[in-house]
Amino acid sequence: MTEPNDENLRKLLRMALPPSPETRLERDLWPRMLQRLDQAPAGLSRLDWALAALLPVWFFLFPNAIPGLLYHL
Amino acid sequence: MELPERFAHGDLDAFEALFRQFQGDVYRWIVRIVRDPGAAEDLTVETFWRTYRARSSFDPAREFGAWARRIATNAAIDYLRSARPMQELPRHLAGPAAPGPEIQEAIQRAFRQLPARLQAVAAMALIEETPYAEIAAALGISVGAVKTREFRAVRLLRKKLKRMGMEP
Numbered sequence: 398m399t400e401p402n403d404e405n406l407r408k409l410l411r412m413a414l415p416p417s418p419e420t421r422l423e424r425d426l427w428p429r430m431l432q433r434l435d436q437a438p439a440g441l442s443r444l445d446w447a448l449a450a451l452l453p454v455w456f457f458l459f460p461n462a463i464p465g466l467l468y469h470l
Numbered sequence: 471m472e473l474p475e476r477f478a479h480g481d482l483d484a485f486e487a488l489f490r491q492f493q494g495d496v497y498r499w500i501v502r503i504v505r506d507p508g509a510a511e512d513l514t515v516e517t518f519w520r521t522y523r524a525r526s527s528f529d530p531a532r533e534f535g536a537w538a539r540r541i542a543t544n545a546a547i548d549y550l551r552s553a554r555p556m557q558e559l560p561r562h563l564a565g566p567a568a569p570g571p572e573i574q575e576a577i578q579r580a581f582r583q584l585p586a587r588l589q590a591v592a593a594m595a596l597i598e599e600t601p602y603a604e605i606a607a608a609l610g611i612s613v614g615a616v617k618t619r620e621f622r623a624v625r626l627l628r629k630k631l632k633r634m635g636m637e638p
Contacts, residue, residue: 413581420497422497422498425493
């Protein structure tokens with residue numbers, strides 16, 4: 398799968414973007430993790446958003462469903 | 471009860487122990503993909519946040535490190551997707567003067583314009599020379615699929631560089 402030209406491109410790439418040095422994590426991230434856990438929004442999932450976006454379409458296609466939905470709310 | 475099992479049941483102390491044990495590994499893995507230490511710290515926290523949220527689906531018989539690495543890879547790819555392609559590289563991750571600053575910049579730009587999935591594989595396979603099997607495990611795909619993505623990344627890079635007037 399590798400052509401001689403590809404090897405050349407690899408070399409150029411590694412010269413322009415050399416491998417990242419063996420970086421060590423310089424601080425303990427646990428305090429930030431705790432903050433994140435505290436903030437923990439109830440957050441809507443993608444599915445929630447998708448369903449919410451479908452509602453207007455549903456109402457547009459089936460306007461008769463609106464009273465039924467309001468009745469059940 | 472073992473640590474992973476306690477974590478799966480929502481024990482915060484177990485989560486902290488796993489966090490402290492694996493934060494360094496997860497961070498180093500992410501740096502290799504996103505090539506930005508600052509972003510990698512944020513993404514490390516994001517990764518553990520995702521593991522914590524998904525704790526009930528974690529199978530304690532599996533290795534926590536491998537599971538976290540897979541989630542970290544997805545978080546890094548999400549980041550690459552949302553990051554602006556022209557973002558500057560941190561100085562110490564930019565290359566040496568050869569092959570010339572303009573060419574270097576063109577290559578960096580072409581690389582940053584790759585689709586996130588290809589960019590992640592290119593960073594790991596072409597730059598970091600991470601073994602294919604490791605990349606495949608982290609992405610949850612086969613070794614063959616990793617090689618295909620690498621191949622597509624090279625083709626696309628060449629195409630982009632050609633458009634910029636370079637013939638590598």
